[in-house]
Ligand SMILES: NC(=O)c1ccc[n+]([C@@H]2O[C@H](COP(=O)([O-])OP(=O)(O)OC[C@H]3O[C@@H](n4cnc5c(N)ncnc54)[C@H](O)[C@@H]3O)[C@@H](O)[C@H]2O)c1
Ligand SMILES: NC(=O)c1ccc[n+]([C@@H]2O[C@H](COP(=O)([O-])OP(=O)(O)OC[C@H]3O[C@@H](n4cnc5c(N)ncnc54)[C@H](O)[C@@H]3O)[C@@H](O)[C@H]2O)c1
């Protein structure tokens with residue numbers, strides 16, 4: 001039984017992680033500034049003796065006593081992290097420094113929720129953990145991509161110099177219940193559009209032959225399981241966590257359309273600037289270390305997410 | 318006549334910049350924590366009515382009133398920036414945020430001294446400003462490379478979001494008087510070794526054919542001239558400032574050996590981890606914008622630097 005801090009614990013991934021760690025019997029402290037997260041995501045734990053929720057911004061120092069830190073606080077979807085790029089950078093730089101300072105002071109192990117975006121628009125497929133990436137340092141996505149890259153740099157600097165135990169999970173696109181309906185990511189967009197009978201917005205690439213990028217997200221509950229395993233494993237170097245299955249965005253749109261039984265059209269939009277053309281995790285390292293099961297219950301996950309979004313829409317109405 | 322802040326102004330490049338701007342009649346405030354800089358480099362200005370020297374660390378906020386900021390504070394040579402990687406990262410992240418916050422508050426234009434290291438170990442030659450770079454985010458040089466990359470990201474975030482006027486100079490290797498004798502860079506190493514009759518340490522690469530990397534630094538006084546021009550030019554996007562002339566490290570060692578008239582041997586050492594194999598600035602943008610003169614008085618610059626180092630050695634003895 002450990003005292004565990006989850007920054008960003010009121011968000012999408014963080015709240016599922018909270019569920020898992022509470023169910024495992026730990027003491028969980030969630031720290032969140034509710035920028036994209038919501039109290040509702042963890043309200044079922046309010047009042048539980050092992051649970052604490054602190055409204056706090058990680059850009060400010062935090063002095064508490066814990067054994068482990070899952071550091072997830074950061075906006076994650078392009079519209080959210082581009083909404084206030086300066087704040088995104090501060091959260092990923094000063095926020096990560098503060099959490100590493102805390103980890104150093106109390107001797108806690110820290111897991112950073114990093115991202116496939118450290119690979120940028122990759123020129124090598126699939127991406128393994130040795131790949132240095134292809135990131136535009138001054139493009140519109142840089143506040144997030146470079147913020148996460150330097151957050152990783154900080155982790156290994158504190159490890160080497162101060163002996164802080166760090167773990168880095170490079171998370172690829174994820175979906176599931178409690179995703180913010182308007183966070184603008186592909187899964188939430190398509191489900192919402194399908195449910196509301198609006199056109200599914202598929203962004204075409206500039207390659208005339210390879211018509212659409214390849215892409216398949218990982219189901220959040222699986223991701224959370226591997227993230228917790230990564231915290232306990234002995235290897236401090238980065239590990240990819242994601243789904244290596246590939247389909248086109250168009251196929252993905254069609255799948256969601258058919259699961260929702262929607263009459264939505266499919267609409268083709270131009271590509272966004274610096275948008276990765278293709279992303280595919282090499283997950284051999286995760287398989288070896290975390291006994292990865294390549295059984296990815298995608299349809300089941302999608303059905304649950306569609307159910308969740310339907311309820312949310314009812315709740316709103 | 319402007320009120321100008323130079324962070325890192327007691328260092329090698331910063332002190333030459335101080336000379337130029339003082340000579341142009343400006344009011345200059347130097348802020349430095351003297352980590353690698355020295356009071357001696359600017360002592361000839363102490364007592365001048367236009368000059369002020371503040372012993373201050375840019376990781377702490379700074380509230381002063383200025384019109385322009387040259388933000389140079391950061392260790393620059395590999396042994397110096399690897400000495401305390403955490404501090405290097407804090408200086409480049411929090412330090413840059415503080416200077417951008419200052420620039421925003423007082424409406425000052427800020428020039429960031431960035432570096433060719435944002436290109437990492439480049440896979441494209443020569444490097445133009447559009448190149449996204451090839452940087453290991455968790456390697457031994459990352460504290461500097463990723464620190465500078467995210468510092469650039471911050472500059473453009475403050476420009477877009479807060480209207481701060483920014484200028485970014487990507488500086489390639491530079492040499493000249495007031496280089497720290499023991500800063501471990503190639504020019505200071507070779508001159509010191511040649512003067513002291515010790516072997517010149519040439520690091521060989523792993524390529525059997527391309528025996529040594531190509532490389533030629535820019536003379537500091539020229540660099541300072543272009544940096545000041547960049548501050549005043551209308552283009553906010555990054556500009557390379559460097560010498561595109563290429564010679565092998567070995568030739569460079571031989572040139573210094575002959576200029577010093579030294580009996581030193583040349584010694585071949587193994588390559589350092591993640592050391593760039595080759596670096597060559599594409600300076601077309603600088604040429605167009607700053608009326609670049611490709612007359613690079615290398616030998617003359619080297620002779621002056623050798624003189625400076627001889628005097629320093631006498632001073633020490
Ligand atoms: N979901 C994905 O596909 C994905 C992929 C790669 C990486 N990640 C990473 O996983 C983490 C969680 O992502 P998510 O999808 O759950 O996003 P999310 O937006 O749902 O969760 C992020 C949480 O962090 C909180 N937060 C943001 N800034 C904060 C600050 N300064 N102080 C305190 N709290 C702050 C938000 O309020 C929110 O609760 C993020 O670090 C993200 O970068 C997610
Ligand atoms: N010299 C080069 O070849 C070269 C190449 C590319 C970029 N640059 C950049 O130019 C700038 C100056 O480099 P330099 O060669 O003169 O190095 P330098 O080490 O001589 O100068 C750096 C100065 O910054 C000061 N400093 C460091 N950390 C500080 C902090 N936290 N607060 C206040 N002051 C601090 C040091 O004391 C020193 O005076 C650096 O930003 C460097 O990254 C230099």
Ligand SMILES: O=c1ccn([C@@H]2O[C@H](COP(=O)(O)OP(=O)(O)O)[C@@H](O)[C@H]2O)c(=O)[nH]1
Pocket residue numbers: 060061062063064097098099100101102103104105106403
């Ligand atoms: O329990 C702690 C310890 C440190 N910090 C913050 O973490 C940062 C980095 O810590 P570190 O020990 O590296 O910095 P130092 O205090 O030595 O400047 C500091 O700025 C503190 O604000 C924190 O938030 N909680």
Ligand SMILES: O=c1ccn([C@@H]2O[C@H](COP(=O)(O)OP(=O)(O)O)[C@@H](O)[C@H]2O)c(=O)[nH]1
Pocket residue numbers: 076077078173184185186187189190201202203204213215249272275276
């Ligand atoms: O409505 C949308 C939203 C996203 N995408 C594409 O889906 C991929 C994943 O984008 P998302 O924003 O979900 O995540 P990112 O990986 O960019 O953070 C990208 O290629 C987007 O261009 C799309 O086609 N339609």
Ligand SMILES: O=c1ccn([C@@H]2O[C@H](COP(=O)(O)OP(=O)(O)O)[C@@H](O)[C@H]2O)c(=O)[nH]1
Pocket residue numbers: 086377378379380381414415416417418419420421422423
């Ligand atoms: O004159 C100033 C104004 C701001 N700052 C610092 O610059 C940082 C970034 O400034 P910004 O305005 O973005 O931050 P805010 O004050 O809004 O958090 C702040 O943390 C301040 O510490 C400073 O050193 N001098």
Ligand SMILES: O=c1ccn([C@@H]2O[C@H](COP(=O)(O)OP(=O)(O)O)[C@@H](O)[C@H]2O)c(=O)[nH]1
Pocket residue numbers: 393394395490501502503504506507518519520521530532566588589592593
């Ligand atoms: O004593 C030395 C120091 C450096 N170098 C090489 O010179 C180049 C420039 O290194 P330096 O440390 O001067 O600058 P950097 O560009 O790495 O900051 C690199 O390829 C080094 O391996 C060398 O051969 N001998």
